[in-house]
């Protein structure tokens with residue numbers, strides 16, 4: 387018996403990193419997973435991996451910055467499975483380079499980051515909540531970031547988008563609770579995924595980030611374990627929570643450590 391047997395889940399941005407690990411872990415716990423991504427190759431690969439391992443997954447293309455594609459994604463849950471219990475809003479971008487101090491940041495880049503990270507989370511919630519309520523309730527897991535709490539500096543759009551995700555999570559939780567839907571967010575620290583390559587750039591900076599976590603740089607699998615917990619009834623007392631699951635990154639002062647590596 388898996389912890390999530392009989393549950394239907396959607397994971398956005400599931401073609402890489404945290405989203406792929408989350409989709410695989412949810413399926414291993416017994417959920418049927420609708421894998422989605424804006425880049426089809428990665429999403430299809432995740433779907434194949436789940437099915438080859440004996441799980442149940444279907445793939446649906448979805449660019450979360452396009453509301454109609456989020457509606458179509460939720461519609462797959464209705465048409466293929468007749469229900470939806472778990473939504474992991476994972477899709478996100480940081481944006482290339484660290485030149486995103488507000489005056490230097492192209493407004494088009496700002497719009498793009500907000501449209502994917504924040505509006506995409508809203509769109510998926512908007513379309514998913516009625517089906518989740520009709521399915522008897524469930525769990526929404528939004529993906530914030532340590533940057534929602536302690537920004538690095540230089541990624542102003544990203545930090546603002548993740549702060550928005552954190553507050554959307556809290557704001558939705560009272561009304562969602564009446565529909566038997568819990569809404570929580572996770573705030574990882576720095577996970578060894580393709581997204582961070584542009585932040586550390588070289589091994590010295592990566593080493594500094596490793597030291598900045600009490601338990602070292604994080605893995606996608608350890609974050610996925612938390613997603614499974616939040617999706618399950620074991621977390622039934624949690625809603626409106628924004629969880630610092632950051633290996634201690636925000637627990638102690640970082641600037642002195644990072645300045646030596648050119649990260650202010």
Ligand SMILES: NC(=O)c1ccc[n+]([C@@H]2O[C@H](COP(=O)([O-])OP(=O)(O)OC[C@H]3O[C@@H](n4cnc5c(N)ncnc54)[C@H](O)[C@@H]3O)[C@@H](O)[C@H]2O)c1
Pocket residue numbers: 398399400401402403404405422423424425428448449450451476477478479480502529530531532573574575576577578579580581582
């Ligand atoms: N890696 C970290 O250290 C870290 C820390 C905190 C939060 N996060 C958040 O976790 C999430 C996943 O990050 P990751 O590190 O796995 O990144 P990643 O780059 O490895 O994967 C992101 C995935 O999202 C997809 N994606 C991008 N734009 C999309 C869109 N418009 N619609 C749908 N899918 C889209 C990409 O194709 C990719 O498959 C993001 O929301 C990120 O902000 C990551």
